[in-house]
Amino acid sequence: MSAVANKNARVAWLFVLPAIVIMAAACLYPVISAVRLGFYEWSMGTPWSQARWAGLTSFQIAYTEPAVWSSLWTTLKFASVSVTAEMALGIGLALALEGNIRGQAAFRTLFILPMMVAPIAVGLTWRYLFDAQFGLINAVLGVFGVAAKGWLADESLAFAAIIIADIWQWTPFVFIMVVAGLANVDGSILEAARIDGARWWTMTMRVKLPMIAHVLAITLVMRLIDAFRVLEVIYVLTFGGPGASTEVLSLHIYKTAFIGQKLGAASAISVLLLAVVMVLTWLALRMSNPLADSEGDR
Amino acid sequence: MRSRLALIGRYAALLVLAALCIGPIAVMILTSFKTQAQTFDTGLTFFxxxxxxxxxxxxxxxxxxxxxxxxxxxxxxxxxxxxxxxCMAAYGMARFSFAGRKALAYTTLMLRTVPLAVIAVPVFMIWSDWRLTNSLLGLILLYIAVNLPFTIWLLYGFVLQVPVDLEEAAAIDGCRPWRVLLRIVLPLIRPGLAAAAIFTFRIAWNEFILALVLTDRATRTLPVAASLYVTDIGVEWGKLMALASLIALPPLAFTFLAARQVISGLTAGAVKG
Incomplete structure (x- = not known):
């Protein structure tokens, strides 16, 4: 690309510097501080100069706490169950409903609505839907003769509830990604397979899915990253309860810091969450790095 | 005949799916128009x-x-x-080569996925030091910082698609780089700008954990107010759903106005085109 021959570095820095300054001050610096804070003892409301070096104490305390490991386990369960269900449903629906359909644009608009609703509204709405006495879900189950359940009062039902809400909100994302991927598949290859007599199943498993494997992989990793970071909807829907049955890592960090006032411990746990998310992000970048991978680098 | 049945089946399935997607949103909006007594009826009252x-x-x-x-x-x-x-950063990274460009690209993308719970604690501390807590400016700075990585990523792809010849012609005519960006590039990447605007506004308008930690009575945003409402007034579902509907409204309206841009933003990076 010839314009990258434009090597006027001073002009380039003028373009990128403002963004760098803000990202460094309000995102990178806080991340570094989160890690650093884990090594200090400091209480909220006092100046940072009064913080004391505490070495690995916070990490020792945090990582010997069973609550941390149980919330990591909860997060792992949440991420694996919800993302598996979303991928399976999203891919299945996209394959079944693919093809030229009238009103495609309208359907797609309706499908992306759940993702756009504020987490606070999603959490509140599902709390109302799952309500034991007057919630719609028990009412619908009642029609089929199922006894009313105390969804948010029972540990495993509450866990099911946060997964159902997540599936509702994010299956459409997988659906949209797969549809977009399929739309980009070279039609002549599909045509050739069809002439060779491939049936729908063979066609799907041997031709279509392998051709969009890259899109599927990126979608999977993006969903996993979001599932590990999940916080706001659960904050409103269950606030981690009953007990600690729905307390995912992000919520555990929030509670440790702002309710338990244990900032060192919260930071030590943050390092754990950060590590998981960064590994997944690195994986995603290996698959597709839109910024570094451009023609400009070649 | 068989294909006709298949077509009807497909439409039926699509309609059911659409209903499932809209169902909870519809319940939220319907409930917001119910009296307190009606919200305590069993769930199946639609009329x-x-x-x-x-x-x-x-x-x-x-x-x-x-x-x-x-x-x-x-x-x-x-x-x-x-x-x-x-825009500036995406243009700088797409059209110039400079030392540190690659490191910058990687750092930017890594920052895109930082969990907000991780930065809530240190930000509270740093913002106290810098006297930015309880100010709208403090919140605005954060939302700019957490949205920039995605915005740069998205716009970068759009800038790359702008024909370089156009820019070069303008440069030969004596246009300075920032005028090239303003006059030539910006008008051509408008769909990207729309997508970036919708996604950024969605986060800044919807977010409430950082806002909860960093604001007081004077600087509270609507989602924070809603989250505090739950405990303040108990479960007055009608009022809660009215507030939730008001908060949900702008991003939903933008989606209807610019669904195509939203989809291009969602699929950016994974799917070409």
Whole structure:
């Protein structure tokens, strides 16, 4: 690309510097501080100069706490169950409903609505839907003769509830990604397979899915990253309860810091969450790095 | 005949799916028009005389106006600033080669996925030091920073698609680089700008964990107010759903207005085109 021959570095820095300054001050610096804070003892409301070096104490305390490991386990369960269900449903629906359909644009608009609703509204709405006495879900189950359940009062039902809400909100994302991927598949290859007599199943498993494997992989990793970071909807829907049955890592960090006032411990746990998310992000970048991978680098 | 049945089946399935997607949103909106007594009926009442009482109570609450203005200021300023800085950075990275470009690209993308719970604690500490807590500016800065990585990523792809010849012709005519960006590139990447604007506004308008930690009575945004409402007034579902509907409205409206841009933003990076 010839314009990258434009090597006027001073002009380039003028373009990128403002963004760098803000990202460094309000995102990178806080991340570094989160890690650093884990090594200090400091209480909220006092100046940072009064913080004391505490070495690995916070990490020792945090990582010997069973609550941390149980919330990591909860997060792992949440991420694996919800993302598996979303991928399976999203891919299945996209394959079944693919093809030229009238009103495609309208359907797609309706499908992306759940993702756009504020987490606070999603959490509140599902709390109302799952309500034991007057919630719609028990009412619908009642029609089929199922006894009313105390969804948010029972540990495993509450866990099911946060997964159902997540599936509702994010299956459409997988659906949209797969549809977009399929739309980009070279039609002549599909045509050739069809002439060779491939049936729908063979066609799907041997031709279509392998051709969009890259899109599927990126979608999977993006969903996993979001599932590990999940916080706001659960904050409103269950606030981690009953007990600690729905307390995912992000919520555990929030509670440790702002309710338990244990900032060192919260930071030590943050390092754990950060590590998981960064590994997944690195994986995603290996698959597709839109910024570094451009023609400009070649 | 068989294909006709298959077609009907497909439409039926699509309609069911659409209903499932809209169902909870519809319940939220319907409930917001119910009286307190009606919200405690069993869930299966869809026909009732709507009341505006919840909206009246929510909107004429003494603090609602302030929270709404805070949310609007934070959402609009953060979106405009993110677009401006994001455009400049995307253009700089797409059209210039300079030392550290690759490191910058990687750092930017790694920052895109930082969990907000991780930065909530240190930000609270740093913002206290810098006297930015309880100010809208503090919140705006954060929303710019967490939205920039995605915005740069998205716009970068759009800038790459702008024909370089156009820019070079303008440069030969004596256009300085920032004028090339303003006159030639910006008009051509408008769809990208729209997508970036919707996604940034969505985060800044919807987010409530950082806002909860960093704001007080004077600087609270609407989602924070809603999250505190739950404990303040117990479960007055009608009012809660009215407030939730009001918060949900702008991003939903943008989606209807620019669905294509939203989809291009969602699939950016994974799918070409």
């Amino acid at each position: 009732f005389v709507p009341t505006m009482e919840n909206y009246r109570d929510v909107i004429f609450d003494a603090s609602f106006g302030r929270y709404l203005v805070n949310s609007l200021v934070v959402g609009i300023v953060a979106t405009l600033a993110t677009l401006l800085l994001g």
